[in-house]
Amino acid sequence: MSSKRPIGIKAYDAPAGGWGALRAVAKTLASQQIVAQGSATLRRANQPDGFDCPGCAWPDPRHASSFEFCENGAKAITWESTAKRVGPEFFHQHSVSELWTWSDHKLEDQGRLTQPMIYDSTLDRYQPIGWDEAFTRIGEGLNALESPHQAEFYTSGRASNEAAFLFQLFVRAYGTNNFPDCSNMCHEATSVGLPQSIGVGKGTVLLEDFDACDAIFSFGHNPGTNHPRMMATLHDQARRGVPIIVFNPLKERALEKFASPQNPVEMATLSSTPIASAYHQVKAGGDLAALKGLMKAVFERDDESLARGEDGVLDRAFLAEHTLGLETVRQDIDATAWAEIEDVSGLSREALTSAADIYIKAKNVIACYGMGITQHAHGTENVQQLANFLLLRGNIGRKGAGICPLRGHSNVQGDRTVGITEIPTEALLTGMEKAFGFRPTGEKGHNAVEAVDAIHAGSAKALICLGGNLAVAMPDTDYTFEAMRKLDLSVHIATKLNRSHLLTGKTTLLLPCFGRTDLDVQASGPQSVTVEDSMSMVHASRGFLNPPGPLLRSEPAIVIGMAKATLGDRYGIDWDGMLENYDRIRDKIEIVFPDFAGYNARVRVKGGFRLTVGASDRVWNTSTGKAMFLVARGLQEDGERLADDALVLTTLRAHDQYNTTIYGMDDRYRGVFGRRDIVFMNAEDLAERGLAEGDRIDVRSLVSGDGRARGVEGYTAVAYDLPRGTIAGYYPEMNAVIAMADHDKRSGTPAYKGVPVKVSASNPA
Numbered sequence: 001m002s003s004k005r006p007i008g009i010k011a012y013d014a015p016a017g018g019w020g021a022l023r024a025v026a027k028t029l030a031s032q033q034i035v036a037q038g039s040a041t042l043r044r045a046n047q048p049d050g051f052d053c054p055g056c057a058w059p060d061p062r063h064a065s066s067f068e069f070c071e072n073g074a075k076a077i078t079w080e081s082t083a084k085r086v087g088p089e090f091f092h093q094h095s096v097s098e099l100w101t102w103s104d105h106k107l108e109d110q111g112r113l114t115q116p117m118i119y120d121s122t123l124d125r126y127q128p129i130g131w132d133e134a135f136t137r138i139g140e141g142l143n144a145l146e147s148p149h150q151a152e153f154y155t156s157g158r159a160s161n162e163a164a165f166l167f168q169l170f171v172r173a174y175g176t177n178n179f180p181d182c183s184n185m186c187h188e189a190t191s192v193g194l195p196q197s198i199g200v201g202k203g204t205v206l207l208e209d210f211d212a213c214d215a216i217f218s219f220g221h222n223p224g225t226n227h228p229r230m231m232a233t234l235h236d237q238a239r240r241g242v243p244i245i246v247f248n249p250l251k252e253r254a255l256e257k258f259a260s261p262q263n264p265v266e267m268a269t270l271s272s273t274p275i276a277s278a279y280h281q282v283k284a285g286g287d288l289a290a291l292k293g294l295m296k297a298v299f300e301r302d303d304e305s306l307a308r309g310e311d312g313v314l315d316r317a318f319l320a321e322h323t324l325g326l327e328t329v330r331q332d333i334d335a336t337a338w339a340e341i342e343d344v345s346g347l348s349r350e351a352l353t354s355a356a357d358i359y360i361k362a363k364n365v366i367a368c369y370g371m372g373i374t375q376h377a378h379g380t381e382n383v384q385q386l387a388n389f390l391l392l393r394g395n396i397g398r399k400g401a402g403i404c405p406l407r408g409h410s411n412v413q414g415d416r417t418v419g420i421t422e423i424p425t426e427a428l429l430t431g432m433e434k435a436f437g438f439r440p441t442g443e444k445g446h447n448a449v450e451a452v453d454a455i456h457a458g459s460a461k462a463l464i465c466l467g468g469n470l471a472v473a474m475p476d477t478d479y480t481f482e483a484m485r486k487l488d489l490s491v492h493i494a495t496k497l498n499r500s501h502l503l504t505g506k507t508t509l510l511l512p513c514f515g516r517t518d519l520d521v522q523a524s525g526p527q528s529v530t531v532e533d534s535m536s537m538v539h540a541s542r543g544f545l546n547p548p549g550p551l552l553r554s555e556p557a558i559v560i561g562m563a564k565a566t567l568g569d570r571y572g573i574d575w576d577g578m579l580e581n582y583d584r585i586r587d588k589i590e591i592v593f594p595d596f597a598g599y600n601a602r603v604r605v606k607g608g609f610r611l612t613v614g615a616s617d618r619v620w621n622t623s624t625g626k627a628m629f630l631v632a633r634g635l636q637e638d639g640e641r642l643a644d645d646a647l648v649l650t651t652l653r654a655h656d657q658y659n660t661t662i663y664g665m666d667d668r669y670r671g672v673f674g675r676r677d678i679v680f681m682n683a684e685d686l687a688e689r690g691l692a693e694g695d696r697i698d699v700r701s702l703v704s705g706d707g708r709a710r711g712v713e714g715y716t717a718v719a720y721d722l723p724r725g726t727i728a729g730y731y732p733e734m735n736a737v738i739a740m741a742d743h744d745k746r747s748g749t750p751a752y753k754g755v756p757v758k759v760s761a762s763n764p765a
């Protein structure tokens with residue numbers, strides 16, 4: 001590597017966590033002007049009587065941790081409880097065209113929205129509007145459509161169970177299942193893949209299983225940044241001597257070494273704990289091959305053991321009693337050559353066999369995974385091969401073992417549980433009929449990709465967003481932006497200003513809502529909401545800060561306002577009663593979803609309660625009643641479309657970001673400071689193209705489908721320790737490169753982590 005590196009790029013040698021994390025917390029508090037109350041706020045996060053941290057969905061031990069040391073949780077909370085405000089004066093000063101030129105960071109950094117606003121195209125400005133009039137406009141807009149199927153209703157995963165349940169009630173009473181949802185961009189491959197494999201689309205482990213496991217396999221997740229509280233778990237297990245085997249194209253610092261801010265010795269001595277015992281830098285999109293390689297090695301060891309007259313290494317009693325389909329998977333694996341596995345995964349047979357040996361030696365194995373597995377054209381198959389791998393030795397449904405998808409938003413799992421789905425089950429429809437006296441339509445609705453396609457085609461004309469930043473989160477930036485500008489009605493229920501709000505249609509409304517930290521008082525008194533974490537634990541969350549202004553409303557109140565204005569008294573739903581006291585919403589949830597029986601009482605018990613996950617007890621709710629071994633054809637779907645000089649782009653979250661919310665411009669653990677306009681590349685891949693670190697490059701998509709050219713220009717190349725053939729850039733900037741058509745056909749998950757691209761010098765002339 002050349003001695004002079006690009007501006008803002010330097011080696012970062014310190015462990016993750018440690019004093020750097022504490023300094024970052026202090027800096028965040030100061031930037032949001034809440035130094036005085038800040039640390040008190042942080043102490044109430046994830047306490048039994050406090051609020052649920054909006055940062056991530058990782059559970060807390062007994063729901064009571066010394067939380068103030070979680071750097072990225074602190075960022076999420078301070079970002080929401082900021083003292084900065086965006087009111088009518090702000091919108092008076094800045095036209096929408098002017099705001100469009102601001103960065104995503106600057107837009108959100110203006111602070112909390114305080115008043116309902118409507119876009120006025122003659123002034124090119126947002127203007128104040130009263131709540132009643134806002135709701136009337138929404139009701140009129142929705143009722144003017146030829147069919148309810150012309151409207152799309154988006155949910156981002158921060159919405160509480162109560163808000164999400166009311167939202168689906170409103171939309172189903174209105175008459176459609178068009179529920180695009182952030183989960184469609186995230187763990188949909190899990191929601192589609194795992195039910196076919198093990199009968200439930202959720203993780204099977206509990207926090208205490210980690211204390212009883214003998215090995216952890218980690219695929220494609222970056223907990224030091226995205227699930228920081230998980231680091232405490234991994235840190236404990238690493239110190240206990242549990243092998244942690246990582247599959248990730250990037251050497252993520254927190255998976256290499258971590259200094260726990262909760263550990264006084266590590267803090268005092270500037271020492272740290274190694275996390276991964278083996279680090280396999282799989283190529284982006286190479287996991288299917290890696291997983292087949294792992295299984296192939298297990299089968300080989302099994303054959304060797306049997307040949308020696310021993311019992312083999314598979315859990316034959318479990319396989320016979322609980323599973324079907326092993327033979328067909330075995331045939332597929334036998335037919336897959338090592339050379340091909342090595343080529344596609346970028347990992348050697350020896351490396352994969354050594355990992356398989358650790359798997360075999362361990363009695364209990366947990367496999368954790370994130371977006372590196374799901375966000376691929378073959379995301380569903382990735383998830384199912386991971387389930388196959390665990391099933392070989394009975395590693396699902398017993399203490400210390402299981403599958404552990406790392407969920408995204410703090411309540412993305414709960415939103416799905418309480419009915420946000422474009423494909424309602426029969427149980428949901430009959431439950432709704434029982435609770436509300438009407439049977440909603442069962443017609444399949446739109447997921448996120450289908451919704452944007454429908455809006456672009458003009459067949460959908462209205463979009464209502466319960467949170468999020470849909471236009472920036474989705475792939476195919478130009479196409480998605482074009483679509484949003486065609487809408488007749490767009491409504492955003494939000495805490496902060498973002499770019500989706502600036503993509504105005506004929507009528508565009510911006511409705512400010514409370515966040516997790518805000519105290520929500522209704523007619524019966526202060527209200528709690530409930531959320532479900534990654535391990536299916538449901539618990540209450542109550543904010544305590546004074547809301548940012550008198551005109552904000554809670555999400556349930558806003559959904560109810562829209563519902564009443566749209567539906568009148570259709571079906572005689574008691575909207576006012578539910579608003580008065582959220583217990584009444586939970587009473588209805590429990591009628592629709594019997595698993596919540598005793599909801600109000602159980603959620604008042606410290607730590608909440610767990611929903612049923614059949615597979616955790618080896619109850620397999622699949623079509624056969626057994627856990628299913630499922631075959632994935634080939635090693636990658638995009639095999640043929642990869643030209644010789646093609647590279648595979650994966651898109652990443654920086655350390656200072658929460659999805660489309662950019663807290664700051666650093667990515668400390670990867671050695672990037674003050675910028676995001678870079679692309680990480682292997683030095684040899686650069687050299688092969690006559691490029692060097694620091695050169696400005698263009699990245700172009702090789703997938704089109706519709707003849708459009710997609711790409712980004714003038715990014716700076718950074719030499720990075722990546723497998724040959726893999727390059728990496730930041731989400732959301734790189735969404736401009738990704739075609740809408742490039743998604744997992746089974747789950748609809750965009751292939752954000754496996755985009756075939758070509759890289760060339762910018763302005764070669």
Ligand SMILES: Nc1nc2c(c(=O)[nH]1)N[C@H]1C(S)=C(S)[C@@H](COP(=O)(O)OP(=O)(O)OC[C@H]3O[C@@H](n4cnc5c(=O)[nH]c(N)nc54)[C@H](O)[C@@H]3O)O[C@H]1N2
Pocket residue numbers: 055056072186219220221222223225226227247248249250252282283284285286287369370371372373406407408409650651652653655657658659753754
């Ligand atoms: N602070 C913070 N916390 C967050 C979020 C945030 O943005 N910021 N987002 C929340 C949300 S919605 C989600 S879904 C989660 C996301 O959490 P993660 O799943 O950790 O998300 P990513 O950062 O997108 O990518 C994870 C890892 O996948 C690796 N990777 C990339 N491509 C591949 C591949 O092909 N194979 C393998 N094996 N690995 C690959 C990357 O190097 C990276 O380390 O975090 C949640 N928590």
Ligand SMILES: Nc1nc2c(c(=O)[nH]1)N[C@H]1C(S)=C(S)[C@@H](COP(=O)(O)OP(=O)(O)OC[C@H]3O[C@@H](n4cnc5c(=O)[nH]c(N)nc54)[C@H](O)[C@@H]3O)O[C@H]1N2
Pocket residue numbers: 108156157158159182183185186187371375408409466467468469470472473474475493494495496497498513514515516555651652653658659660661730731732734735752
């Ligand atoms: N290239 C690429 N694209 C990706 C991904 C990737 O890895 N790579 N990841 C995908 C994933 S996993 C996800 S989940 C999506 C995320 O997609 P979204 O969920 O749509 O995006 P967020 O950035 O989380 O939404 C941020 C906005 O939510 C609003 N908000 C924050 N808190 C609240 C609240 O309490 N209530 C309400 N009503 N609004 C609130 C604020 O206005 C803020 O601007 O992005 C996806 N896009």
Ligand SMILES: [Mo]
Pocket residue numbers: 182185186187407408409
């Ligand atoms: Mo996500």
